[in-house]
Amino acid sequence: MRRKLAAGNWKMNGTTATLDQVKALTDAHPDPAVDILLCPPATLIAQMAWARGSHALQIGGQDCHAQDSGAHTGDISAAMLKDAGASHVILGHSERRADHAESDADVAAKAQAAHAAGLIAVICLGETLDQRDAGTALEVVTVQLRGSLPDGATAANTVIAYEPVWAIGTGRVPTVAQIAEVHGRLRVTLHDMMRDADGVRILYGGSVKAENAAEIFAVADVDGALVGGASLQAVDFAPIVAALERA
Ligand SMILES: O=C(CO)COP(=O)(O)O
Numbered sequence: 001m002r003r004k005l006a007a008g009n010w011k012m013n014g015t016t017a018t019l020d021q022v023k024a025l026t027d028a029h030p031d032p033a034v035d036i037l038l039c040p041p042a043t044l045i046a047q048m049a050w051a052r053g054s055h056a057l058q059i060g061g062q063d064c065h066a067q068d069s070g071a072h073t074g075d076i077s078a079a080m081l082k083d084a085g086a087s088h089v090i091l092g093h094s095e096r097r098a099d100h101a102e103s104d105a106d107v108a109a110k111a112q113a114a115h116a117a118g119l120i121a122v123i124c125l126g127e128t129l130d131q132r133d134a135g136t137a138l139e140v141v142t143v144q145l146r147g148s149l150p151d152g153a154t155a156a157n158t159v160i161a162y163e164p165v166w167a168i169g170t171g172r173v174p175t176v177a178q179i180a181e182v183h184g185r186l187r188v189t190l191h192d193m194m195r196d197a198d199g200v201r202i203l204y205g206g207s208v209k210a211e212n213a214a215e216i217f218a219v220a221d222v223d224g225a226l227v228g229g230a231s232l233q234a235v236d237f238a239p240i241v242a243a244l245e246r247a
Pocket of ligand 1: 009093163167168169170171205206207208226227228229230
């Protein structure tokens with residue numbers, strides 16, 4: 001049985017003033033029946049770890065370098081994220097793939113570094129609108145998964161997030177049939193690649209809101225969500241967590 005995961009990606013949003021959302025969220029779900037993960041900017045990880053107190057809220061980074069340390073100005077290693085209080089790190093988000101030209105091989109190398117540091121890698125993939133329209137979405141995500149999953153990936157150290165690029169921040173969401181088709185394909189591919197594929201959580205991400213969460217969470221092989229905009233405010237994110245608890 002896979003434990004469901006409600007994950008929030010704050011992207012490049014949030015300052016110390018925003019940390020009041022942590023209390024609002026943990027107060028709304030003092031004893032959650034699902035895992036809750038927030039991935040703030042790296043500057044807030046340590047303070048968020050303090051702000052959660054004894055709550056089971058998990059905290060993640062949004063990227064890490066593939067190396068442990070060294071002359072890489074501006075970069076952050078997986079061990080540093082862990083030291084600051086993170087247990088997870090998002091890798092291969094489409095915004096990083098686009099803005100920083102990250103390849104599948106880069107993502108696999110970073111995931112390997114994350115695993116070595118004891119972090120759970122949340123590996124993101126998803127097709128663009130052109131690829132969806134061309135009918136190649138399944139092929140694209142299969143290639144991304146095969147290229148981005150490192151040796152040594154297990155259900156315990158890896159989460160997959162399917163995020164169609166055209167659904168991110170657009171309010172456009174795939175049909176439940178489209179989500180089911182991709183998640184099913186990802187599960188089959190995982191089975192081909194690892195022994196405990198049944199235990200790997202596959203999240204859906206892209207314009208998840210309180211209004212559409214229940215419908216998405218009812219889809220087979222959807223084990224939770226990776227939420228952007230609607231994770232910034234507890235008033236938006238808490239009902240998504242509640243919908244996942246009910247799913
Ligand atoms: O990119 C996302 C999460 O990583 C999704 O963002 P939105 O929920 O804002 O569409």
